[in-house]
Amino acid sequence: MKKIIIIAVIFAAIAAFFAFDLGSFLSLENIKASQADIAQWQADNTFIAALSFFAVYIAVTALSLPGAAVMTIAAGAFLGLFWGVIIVSFASTIGATLAFLMSRFVLRDSIQNKFAERLKLINQGIERDGAFYLFTLRLVPVFPFFLINILMGLTPIRTITFFLVSQVGMLAGTLVFVNAGTQLAQVDSLSGILSPSLLLSFALLGLFPWIAKKIIAILKQRKVYAKWNKPKQFDRNLIVIGGGAAGLVSSYIAAVVKAKVTLIEAHKMGGDCLNYGCVPSKALIKSAKVAKQMSTASHYGLQSVTPTFSFRNVMDRVHKIIAAIEPHDSVERYTELGVEVLQGYAKLVDPWTVEISLNDGTTKRLTARSIIIAAGAKPFVPPIPGLEEVGYLTSDTLWHEFAKLDDAPKRLVVLGGGPIGCELAQSFARLGSKVSQIEMAPRIMLREDPEVSDLTKASLEADGVRVLTEHKAIRLEKHGDSKILVVEFEGKEKHIEFDQLICAVGRVARLSGYGLEDIGVSTKNTVITDGYLQTLYPNIFAAGDVAGPFQFTHTAAHQAWYAAVNALFGQFKKFKVDYSVIPWATFTDPEVARVGLNEQDAQQQGIAYEVTRYGLDDLDRAIADGTDQGFVKVLTKPGKDTILGVTIVGAQAGDLLPEFVLAMKHGLGLNKILGTIHTYPTMSEANKYAAGEWKRAHAPQKILVWLEKYHNWRRG
Numbered sequence: 001m002k003k004i005i006i007i008a009v010i011f012a013a014i015a016a017f018f019a020f021d022l023g024s025f026l027s028l029e030n031i032k033a034s035q036a037d038i039a040q041w042q043a044d045n046t047f048i049a050a051l052s053f054f055a056v057y058i059a060v061t062a063l064s065l066p067g068a069a070v071m072t073i074a075a076g077a078f079l080g081l082f083w084g085v086i087i088v089s090f091a092s093t094i095g096a097t098l099a100f101l102m103s104r105f106v107l108r109d110s111i112q113n114k115f116a117e118r119l120k121l122i123n124q125g126i127e128r129d130g131a132f133y134l135f136t137l138r139l140v141p142v143f144p145f146f147l148i149n150i151l152m153g154l155t156p157i158r159t160i161t162f163f164l165v166s167q168v169g170m171l172a173g174t175l176v177f178v179n180a181g182t183q184l185a186q187v188d189s190l191s192g193i194l195s196p197s198l199l200l201s202f203a204l205l206g207l208f209p210w211i212a213k214k215i216i217a218i219l220k221q222r223k224v225y226a227k228w229n230k231p232k233q234f235d236r237n238l239i240v241i242g243g244g245a246a247g248l249v250s251s252y253i254a255a256v257v258k259a260k261v262t263l264i265e266a267h268k269m270g271g272d273c274l275n276y277g278c279v280p281s282k283a284l285i286k287s288a289k290v291a292k293q294m295s296t297a298s299h300y301g302l303q304s305v306t307p308t309f310s311f312r313n314v315m316d317r318v319h320k321i322i323a324a325i326e327p328h329d330s331v332e333r334y335t336e337l338g339v340e341v342l343q344g345y346a347k348l349v350d351p352w353t354v355e356i357s358l359n360d361g362t363t364k365r366l367t368a369r370s371i372i373i374a375a376g377a378k379p380f381v382p383p384i385p386g387l388e389e390v391g392y393l394t395s396d397t398l399w400h401e402f403a404k405l406d407d408a409p410k411r412l413v414v415l416g417g418g419p420i421g422c423e424l425a426q427s428f429a430r431l432g433s434k435v436s437q438i439e440m441a442p443r444i445m446l447r448e449d450p451e452v453s454d455l456t457k458a459s460l461e462a463d464g465v466r467v468l469t470e471h472k473a474i475r476l477e478k479h480g481d482s483k484i485l486v487v488e489f490e491g492k493e494k495h496i497e498f499d500q501l502i503c504a505v506g507r508v509a510r511l512s513g514y515g516l517e518d519i520g521v522s523t524k525n526t527v528i529t530d531g532y533l534q535t536l537y538p539n540i541f542a543a544g545d546v547a548g549p550f551q552f553t554h555t556a557a558h559q560a561w562y563a564a565v566n567a568l569f570g571q572f573k574k575f576k577v578d579y580s581v582i583p584w585a586t587f588t589d590p591e592v593a594r595v596g597l598n599e600q601d602a603q604q605q606g607i608a609y610e611v612t613r614y615g616l617d618d619l620d621r622a623i624a625d626g627t628d629q630g631f632v633k634v635l636t637k638p639g640k641d642t643i644l645g646v647t648i649v650g651a652q653a654g655d656l657l658p659e660f661v662l663a664m665k666h667g668l669g670l671n672k673i674l675g676t677i678h679t680y681p682t683m684s685e686a687n688k689y690a691a692g693e694w695k696r697a698h699a700p701q702k703i704l705v706w707l708e709k710y711h712n713w714r715r716g
C-alpha cells in the first residue's frame with residue numbers, strides 16, 4: 001500500500017510538471033530573458049531565493065525531470081561560483097539520493113527477484129567495486145545522471161556510499177556548469193559548455209580510480225614477491241603438484257596446448273578417486289547390491305537365497321576394478337599425452353621453484369612460470385579420546401585392511417552420516433556386517449532436505465544398519481579383546497561393542513608439509529584462492545579438494561581447466577570459475593542426486609520457489625524393475641518454468657540428473673524438458689513427468705474454461 005501511494009505521488013508530480021509546462025521555465029532562453037527580473041527578486045529576497053532554488057533543484061533531480069543542467073548554469077549566473085557550486089553540489093546529491101531511494105523502494109525487490117540469477121554477478125561486482133563504478137559513471141558522461149540514480153537504486157550499493165561518491169563524482173561537472181553560468185550571456189547551448197577536451201579530461205578522471213586500483217594491485221603483487229629472487233628463465237611453463245583428478249586434468253590441458261608441463265605425484269597416480277574413493281566405493285556398492293538382489297530375489301519371482309561368498313573375493317574384485325581403471329591415469333598414458341610425470345614428493349621452495357624428493361631417493365629442483373597445487377584432501381580424524389589406541393580405519397586404509405579379511409567384520413561402526421558414511425554403512429551391512437552408524441546431528445545427509453534424509457535412513461535401516469542420530473562419540477575403550485565406542489545420547493552414555501570402526505566424518509584439505517607454510521601461501525581449511533583460483537602468489541594456483549569449496553572428482557576436473565588456462569594464458573585473459581550449476585550424487589540405494597537449490601538452501605537464502613514433485617511409484621519402468629522408491633523434486637521460480645534446483649532420490653538418480661544439469665546450464669525450462677521425447681519405458685521419463693506435473697499445476701484455467709465452452713458449442 002505504501003508503495004502504491006509513493007508511486008502515485010511521484011507520477012502526480014511528474015504529470016503536473018508536464019501538464020503545467022513547468023519545463024519551459026527551465027530553458028536557457030527563458031532564464032536569459034528573465035535574468036534582470038530574477039536578479040532583482042533575488043537581491044530583495046536573498047535567503048528565500050537561495051532556499052527556493054535549493055528545494056526546486058532537489059525536486060527536479062529527485063523526480064528525474066529535465067532541467068537540472070539549466071538550473072546549474074542559473075546557479076552560476078545568480079549565486080556566483082562559490083555559492084552556486086555549494087548549493088548545487090548538495091542539492092544535486094540530495095536529489096540524486098532521493099531518486100536512488102525511490103527506485104530502491106519501488107523497484108529493487110521485484111527486479112532482483114525476477115532476474116536473480118542474471119543479477120548475481122552484477123551484485124557481486126557492485127558489492128566489491130560499487131563505489132568505483134559509480135564514480136566512473138558520474139564522470140564519464142555517457143549515461144544520463146537520472147538513469148544512474150535509478151539503476152544504482154536497484155543494486156546493493158549502500159546509500160551512504162552512493163551519497164558520498166555522488167557528491168564527489170559530480171563536483172567537477174558542477175564546477176564547469178556553474179562557472180559557465182557566471183558568464184550566462186556567452187552561453188548559447190548546453191552542449192557547447194563541454195568541449196571535447198573537457199569531456200576527455202572527465203573521462204580520464206572517471207577512469208582514474210581504476211588505473212589507481214590496477215597500480216595498487218601491481219604494487220601489492222610486487223610486495224608479495226619482494227623477498228624472492230625470480231628466476232631469469234624457467235625450466236617449465238607449468239608444474240602440477242598432485243596426480244589426482246585436478247592434477248591429471250590440468251597437466252593434460254597444458255600438454256594439449258603444447259606447454260612444457262611436469263606432473264608430480266608422491267603416491268599413486270589417479271589420487272583418491274581411483275585408489276581410495278569413487279572407484280573402490282562404487283565397486284563395493286555393486287557387489288553389495290548383487291548380494292541384496294540375491295537375498296530379495298523373491299520380489300522378482302525367483303527364490304531368495306542368502307548369498308554365500310568370500311569377503312576376500314569381494315575385496316579382491318574391488319582391487320581388480322582399480323587395476324582395470326588404473327591405465328587411464330597411468331604414468332605411461334600421461335607421458336604419451338605429453339606430460340612429464342615425476343614420481344616423488346614435491347615441496348615449494350619459492351613461488352617458482354619446486355624441489356622433488358624422487359621415489360628413487362634422488363632430489364630434483366625445477367622452476368616454472370606457474371604452479372598448480374592439486375594436493376587433494378585426506379580423511380579428517382576427530383580427536384576422540386581412545387581412538388588412536390583402540391584403532392580405526394578411514395577411506396585411505398580400509399580397502400587395504402579389509403582385503404586381508406575372509407569375512408566382513410561382524411560388528412562394524414561407521415562414524416559419520418554424510419555421503420561416504422552412508423555408502424559404506426549400507427554396503428557393508430548388505431555384505432553381512434552388523435553396522436552401527438553414528439551421527440551427531442539430528443539426521444544423516446544433512447546437506448539434503450529432511451525428507452531425503454528420512455528416505456535414506458529408512459533404506460539403510462531396511463538393510464539392517466542401526467542409524468543412530470543425535471549420538472555423539474565421546475571415547476573409545478578397549479577391554480581385553482573387546483573394543484567399545486562410548487556414545488552420548490540424550491545426556492546418557494551408551495556402549496557399542498565393535499570389531500572394526502570406520503571414521504568417515506569428513507575430509508580436510510592437505511595443507512602442510514609441502515612448503516605452503518614456508519612461502520606463506522594463505523590457507524584456512526583450504527588453500528585460499530580468488531575467483532581465478534590464484535593464491536596469494538598470482539602464479540600459484542590451486543584446484544580440487546585442496547582448494548574447495550566442493551570435494552568431488554568432477555568439480556576438481558572443472559577447476560583444473562580454469563587453473564590450467566589461467567596459469568598458461570592469464571596474461572591475456574583470465575576466466576573466473578563458474579560454480580553456478582554443480583551436480584553431485586550419493587550412491588546409496590536408492591541414490592540421491594542433486595543440482596542447484598534444494599528447499600533448505602532456498603529457505604536459508606531467502607529465495608522464493610515453487611516445488612513440483614513426481615513420485616517414482618507412478619513410473620512404469622520403476623514399477624517393472626521393482627525400484628519405485630523415491631521422487632523427482634524440482635524447485636522453480638514462482639510462476640515460471642525456470643529450474644532453480646533438482647533433487648532426485650531413486651534408482652539411477654545420478655544418471656537421471658544430467659538432463660536437469662544441462663537444462664540449468666543452458667537456461668532451458670521445464671517446458672523444454674516436457675517437449676522432449678523420452679524413450680519408453682525408461683527411468684528418464686521421470687524427468688519428463690515431473691515437468692508434466694509442473695505444467696498441469698500451471699495450466700491456464702481461464703482459457704480451459706473457454707475451451708470447454710468452445711467444445712460444448714462445437715458438439716451443438
Ligand SMILES: Cc1cc2nc3c(=O)[nH]c(=O)nc-3n(C[C@H](O)[C@H](O)[C@H](O)COP(=O)(O)OP(=O)(O)OC[C@H]3O[C@@H](n4cnc5c(N)ncnc54)[C@H](O)[C@@H]3O)c2cc1C
Nearest residue numbers: 242244245246266271272273277346376544545551552553
Ligand atoms: C570413499 C570416497 C568416495 C568418494 N566418492 C566420490 C564420488 O562418488 N564422486 C565424486 O565426485 N567424488 C567422490 N569422492 C571424492 C573424490 O575422490 C575427490 O573429490 C577427488 O579425488 C579430488 O581430487 P583431487 O585431484 O583434488 O585430489 P586427490 O585425488 O586427493 O589427489 C591429490 C594427489 O596429490 C598427491 N599429493 C599430495 N601432496 C603431494 C606432494 N607434496 N607431492 C606430490 N604429490 C602430492 C596425493 O598423493 C594425491 O594422489 C569420494 C571420496 C572418498 C574418500
